[in-house]
Amino acid sequence: MKRKIVITIIVLVAALAIWYFFFRKKENQVVISTQKPRYGHISTSVTATGTVQPVDTVAVGTQVSGIIKYIYTDFNQPVKKGQLLAELDKVLLQAEVDRNRGALANAQSQLIYQQAQYKRQDQLYKVGAISRADYDNATYLNKAAQASVESAGASLRTAERNLFFTEIYSPIDGVVLNRSVSVGQTVAASFNTPTLFVLAKDITKMQVQASVDEADIGNVQDSQRVSFTVDAYLDEEFAGKVQEIRLRPSVSANVVTYTTMISASNESMKLKPGMTATVTIYTSEKDHVMLIPSKALMFKPDSALSGQFKVIAVAPAATERRKSATPVTGGSRDTVRSNMPGMEKKPSAASNYVWVRQGDTLLQKKVVIGLNDNTRAEVIAGLSPEEDVITGMQELSGKKGTTGSGGQASPFMPQRRRR
Structure with missing residues (x-):
């Protein structure tokens, strides 16, 4: 009997040993990442590319044709208003001035002669010594001589002006x-004015001509803060502000952009015309606001948490007349979601809910979100700085060195051959 x-x-x-070592379902450990809300600065921005250029440029040309004889300036040289930049050969135009003179x-x-003739004819006509026709002829020749003087004077002034040019x-x-x-080059001003020099008015003040996409232009306004970088100084950030949004669109490859002018200081003289700028326009900014990671808005509890934590989901706004919270006990992931009213019907509503850890309880809380830069989100209401906001979950399998939600090895990893 005892033997039996x-x-x-x-x-x-x-x-029991066989069940424990071979058939018992091993419990997986779950690691939850939490973070307390922090106060700081947050902003939303629009990115674009543009070109650095001077605020005002002037193209200096010539109104007369000729050969360049002297040049008194060169590239990058500072010039003053009224400074002589170049001269054309004056031989032909000087000859024209002499001819008109x-x-x-x-x-x-001729005018002096005709005036003397007119006086004599006038005296003779008054005493009746000449006919009316002779008097009228003398008057005509006198006025014609006066007109010739005026025409010759105008031609001389034109020639002198061309010489000045x-x-x-x-x-x-x-x-x-x-x-x-x-020097020695011939310029022809017959049909249009040739450009000899291009002058920048003040290169200590530059502007960036940026092309902003039509999807972002609605958030861009005058006087918004701007930061940009150029390829020549990748580690340095330049500051500016939106100066003008031009209404004329630009279409390239079916993409509509709007030219946005950005003013920037160039006291250091590092910015040069033509540089390509990567522009960030800050459309909205806030200081000292409560911030949480944006990934906390996307977190949803897994069924693996039901064995270790008490998961409680609050009702959304549509069913908040039911003041009591709805407990969720165990079950699969689908069961957890099905007990969260509105979670499956409105996936986007998850952005208004976060999960916080209170001891052994995971509690879903409704929050009001403001700015969101896809890294951090502003919390307007619904959270306190002492609460631990859940940002993620990692499930550890029973085997050492493997992590993941199911503890399965990756099919892409090479398999070790067994002996």
Whole structure:
């Protein structure tokens, strides 16, 4: 009898050992990541690319044709208003001035002669010595001589002005950005004015011409803060502000963009015209606000937590007339979600809910979210700084060195051959 009892005990112990080591479902450990809300700065921004350029540029040309004889400035040279930049050959235009000056002298001598003739004819006509026709002819010749003098004077002034145009002066105080001509080069101003120099008015003040996508232009407004970088100084950030949003759109490859002008200081003279800028326009900013990680808004409890924590989901706004919370006990992930009213019907509503840990309880709380930069989110209401907000969960399998929600090895990892 005793032998049967011993054998029975041995069989039960063996069966229990076999169940414990081979058939018992091993519990997986779950690690929950939490973080307390913090106060700080948050902003939303729009990114774009643009080109650095001077605030004001002037193209200096010539109104007369000729050969460049002298050039008195060069690239990057500072110039003053009224400074002589270049000269054209004056030989032909000086000859034109001399010719018109001679024509004027001839017209003036003709006028003196015709005036003397007119006086004599006028005296003779008054005493009846000449006819009316002779008097009218003398009057006509006198007025024609006066008109000839005026015409010759106008031609002389034109020639003198053209001679003046052979000297190219700077219209502003600035810096020479470009010089398009060289000594000995012929410039022709017959149809359009050729550009000889391009001057920048003040390169200590630059502007960035950025192209903002139509999807983002609605958030961009005047005087918003801007930061940008250029390839020449990747570790340095330059500051500016939105100066103007131009209404004329630009379409390229079916993409509509709007030109946005950004003013920036260049006291350090590091910014140069033509540099490519990567622009960040801050459309909204707030200081000293409560912040939580954005991934906390996407967290949903897993069924693996039901064995270790008490999971409680609150009712959404549509069912808040039921003041009591709905407990969730065990079950699969689908069961957990099905007991959260509104979670499956409105997936986007999850952005208004976060999970907090209170001891051994996971509690879902409704929060009001403000700014969200996809890294951090502003909490307007619904949380206190002392609460632990859940940001993620990691399930540890029974085997050492493996992590994951199910404890399964990756199918892409090489398998060790067994002996």
